[in-house]
Amino acid sequence: MAVLEIMENEFQERDFTLPVEQKTEIKIEDLCVEFPDKDGGDPVVALKDVNLEIRQGEFISLVGPSGCGKTTLLRAIADLQKATQGKIEVRGQSPRQIRLQKKYGIVFQSPVLYDWRTVRRNVCMPMELMGMPKKDRTARVSKMLELVGLLEFGKHYPHELSGGMQQRVGIARALAIRPEILLMDEPFSALDEFTKEKLHEDLLRIWRKTNKTVLFVTHNIQEAVFLSDRIVVMSPHPGRVSAVIDVNLERPRGIEIKETPEFTAIVSQVRRSFEGI
Amino acid sequence: MGKKNPYRKERILSILYPAGFALVLLISWQTQILHKILGTDTFTLPLPIRILTIMMDNSSDILTDVAATLIVALTGLLLGSVLGYLLAVLATALPRWGMGGLNMASAFSAVPIIAIAPIMTNLTKDVSDDPNIRSMVAKILVVMLTCTVSMSTNAYRGFIELKPFSKDLMKSYAAGSWTIFEKLRIPNCMPYIFTALKVSVPASIISALVSEYFAEYIIGVGRQIRENIVLAQYATAWAYIITACLMGIVMYGCLMLAETIMLKGRRT
Amino acid sequence: MKKKISALKNKYESTIVWLIGFLVIWEIGAYIVEGTKRSPENVLPHIYQIVGSVFRTELVNGSQTLFQIVLSNMGITLFRALIGYLIGAAAGYLLAMLMNLFRPLEKMIFPYLMLIQMIPILGMAPIVLAVTKDIDKSRIIIAAILTFYPVATNTLAGLKAVGPQRVELMHSLAAGQIEIYKKLLIPSSLPYVFTGLKISAPMAITASILVDTLQGGGGLGCILSQSLKHATSIYIFWQIVLFSAVIGIASYYGISLIERIVNPAMKKRGSV
Incomplete structure (x- = not known):
């Protein structure tokens, strides 16, 4: 799985002086949805x-x-x-x-955390689904929590965090699988x-x-x-x-x-x- | 418009599936396939038609027993629920002692009915010279005890678990404890009363049936089940079992109906 | 934190006061009964008499003391109750899982699951004995049925209460059915399963004792009936009342304890 390899450029800053790529990512044509x-x-x-x-x-x-x-x-x-x-x-x-x-990485309106898992294991969950080796997961979780500024809250359970912190865990989880x-x-x-x-x-x-x-x-x-x-x-x-x-x-x-x-x-x-x- | 509405299909299916299940069960019962599965015979598990016939033939006897059981169950349910409600009011008024009292009450609910029924029979020996009446009092006391517990714990929660800020709103109008109780706590408690009744209505019938086993005077649906089995009249016993089930279902149905009417417009 | 502790102490304090109050009322009743009845121990003995009877050392039936009789019969009853409880719990859990997996099965069974809760199962105990013709099997079956439906309905409710967004999160991660069950549905429904288990534990014990009373094959219910008919000491009855109350309550708290061990998030929440 190529996605699993840690991409070296993932955390490089984007250079805004270069022209933004004009490649189309998502194209929606005549979409109708009825319930x-x-x-x-x-x-x-x-x-x-x-x-x-x-x-x-x-x-x-x-x-x-x-x-x-x-x-x-x-x-x-x-x-x-x-x-x-x-x-x-x-x-x-x-x-x-x-x-x-x-x-896809999805962040919902409510944090949608699993309250029986600690913060670390919540962020870890998508990587478990991908079958990522445990060592890589641990490193990745730390990196993600650092990114959202919650590294020292890894062992906490969701209900022990404020709403804003919970939402940041949700973002870390969404980004975890790149x-x-x-x-x-x-x-x-x-x-x-x-x-x-x-x-x-x-x-x-x-x-x-x-x-x-x-x-x-x-x-x-x-x-x-x-x-x-x-x-x-x-x-x-x-x-x-x-x-x-x-x-x-x-x-x-x-x-x-x-x-x-x-x-x-x-x-x-x-x-x-x-x-x- | 040619497309079928999926919701309608769902609704029809949700009636068809259970009806089909009942039909299969009844057919396998009547054709004795069920007997082969359970390893029994038509003597201990009579065919549905035969049970129905017995129910028809003995309808007046059965009705007498139904009335006896219903009086016990309903009186006990009423007394127990009222007592439980009053206990909850008391616990709300004196919160310091209320919690402990309710802890006790829920501990009582773990005591088997079988242990309570004989105690009550002994306690009520001198209530009346008529064994029918003193048995009835004993049975009602057992049912009452089981119903008190579920009502007191649930009603107490109904009084305490208010919507956030609703008490503050009342206080901002300078409402006293009594006004808060009347305008806020009592209406808030309504759905909890039904939660309690959903437990205690079936429980009242079960307690009534079981306490009949230990009662002095031989009457009631539960006692008849047992007596007929002792006499190896299984078909009659089954007729009483079916009657007991019907009583349970009808009473629960009445409760659901009452809930729909009383809690109209509320989100449950 | 300090306030929390004092509040907790208060909670237990008031429970203890209630317990003392209950015992006092019992004793007052016992004194009145003692003064007015010919055989007061049949109606309401003193608590010290009941507790004292537990420690009596004289042999009643040649080989056992009162307490030993109760204890050995309690073993018979509780063991059957436990087997029925485990079977019922497993069956209930499994059925809830299957119902959640196959919608038609849910539609087919669910109304009947509701119906069972309205039906007085305990009233059916004699007929189960008549059908199985075996007291042990009947104990197990009745205990199993009574355990079965609270576990099944609560588990199903737990599986339904999982929250659509949590499931969508799994879908967005392209998780398969097995993964959704393993990572989401099973852990999130766990508190509900335990609610069912807690409700049914005292019920399974009640059922097992009741079935005992139907036949003279030993067990708590059996010696309870004998004691009530004055075939043996009436204190056997009072000991059973005492112990069945203790066991009923202990079974409830025992399951709560297991829940806390199985579900550490719960434990932490409890202590916060």
Whole structure:
């Protein structure tokens, strides 16, 4: 398994002076997702005719009010939700193939930790599934916990940690198997503002070090602008893409950037795109 | 629209599967395949039709026993639940002593009914000259004891496990302990009462049946099961067993119905 | 931390006070009975009389003291209860697993599992004896049935309560069925399994004693009936009451102890 070998370049910083690769990572064509109605009525249309291209190494956010299908879209890409119509291609393969190759890392809204396992063994779990030798696992777990700043909490059980720390364990676990694509479903929405800002910076640092493609679902516009290269604005009933907005803010970004006029301008631009809905 | 709704299919299947299972069981019983599996004969395990006939023929006798058992079970259930509820109120009012009392109560629930039933029979020797009445009192006491435990522990939890901040909200209106109790704790307790009843309704019937074994006066569905087996009248014993099962199911059904009505609109 | 300890002490303090209160009421009752009844030990003896009877050394039936009789019969009863308990628990666990694996099986069996809980199984004990014609088998079967359904329903509830996102996490990692069971479903349902085991432990013992009373083949229930019919000393009955209470409670806490050993996360949570 090639994925198992420790890639030397994994933790090298990305050089932003070089042009970003324009290779397509995920391609979505005319995607429709419908859910059958429980009482035998017409099916509920969650996504209708979604077309989207995501580039390799890109940080892309899906933004929209509840019911716009942003989570459904993420789940369809993760192969956790079947498409009714249309096609999703990830690196020229189907989402299912990519999932079976264990190339996805998922972070949910709640940390989804296994409360009978310690922090270390939670991070370790995906590697156990890959059949990684124990020695490599131990080293990798330490590395991941160091990356999210929780090395000294390895022996704790999840319920002994704060919400923010639990979410960081979730991120460490998602990154543990070196996924090519990181899928994050409102990972910070349950956290307080201070913890959230800290994790935003951490996430950008980790992203910069690992060069993953990140798909980030949120309903928080500021969060989306701060993190992303591009923002996909979605609208409900039925769920569809209503706008795609480029975020041309320089990287690396710090908290200060939130006070610049450029930042504010993009936030208003995203907000205005909602008003048309 | 041509597609079939998957939910509807699910619903139909969830009736068809268990019905099919019952049918297979009944057929294998009637055709004596079941007897071969269990290694028994139609004398100890009579055919369903025969049991049904006996139930029809002896319906008035059976009804007398059902009434005797039901009076014991229901009276015990009522008294025990009320007592348990009052104990829970007391435990809530005096939290320092409440917990310990409930620990005791749950310890009692681990004591086998068999040990309690004879004690009660002895204790009630002088209650009445009529053996029927004093047996009944003894049996009711046994049922009451088993029902008290589950109601007191569950109702206490219902009084204590409030939604976060709901008590603070009441306090912000300067509500006293009694108002908090009336407006918050009692309604909060409702679902817990049903949790308790789901345990104590079947338990009340079981306790009634078992305490009948040890009672002085020979009456009741449980005692008839035993007496008929002693007399090797297995078919009659089976008729009483089926009756006991039906009693359990009907009482549980009534409870579920009451729950649906009483807890309407609540998330369970 | 200090506050926690004092609160804990308080909890035990009030339990002890309740226990003392219970004993006091018992003793008062015993005094009243002593004054008014002809044979008070049949109705309500003093506690010291019961405890004293445990240590009596004279032989009752030629070879055994009262306590030895109770002890040897307790062995017979508890051993059968344990076998039934283990069989019932294993069967219940297995069935819950199968029901979770095959949806049609769940649909087929689940309503009946609910039905069993409404049916007075103990009332069926005599007929089980009639069918099996063997007291040992009947003890085991009844104890097994009574253990079976709390374990099965609780395990199934545990497997269902696993949380869709935890399963999705496993799917996103392309985990196979066996891995999902091994890493997720089995460990996460463990607390539920133990709830079932804790409920059914006293029930299995009750069942086994009850079955004893049906036939004169030895066992706690058997000597209990004899004692009540005054065939032997009435103190045998009171000793059984005492010990069955202790065993019932001990079985509950014994299972809790095993749970803490099996599930270290639980242990840690308990101490925090």
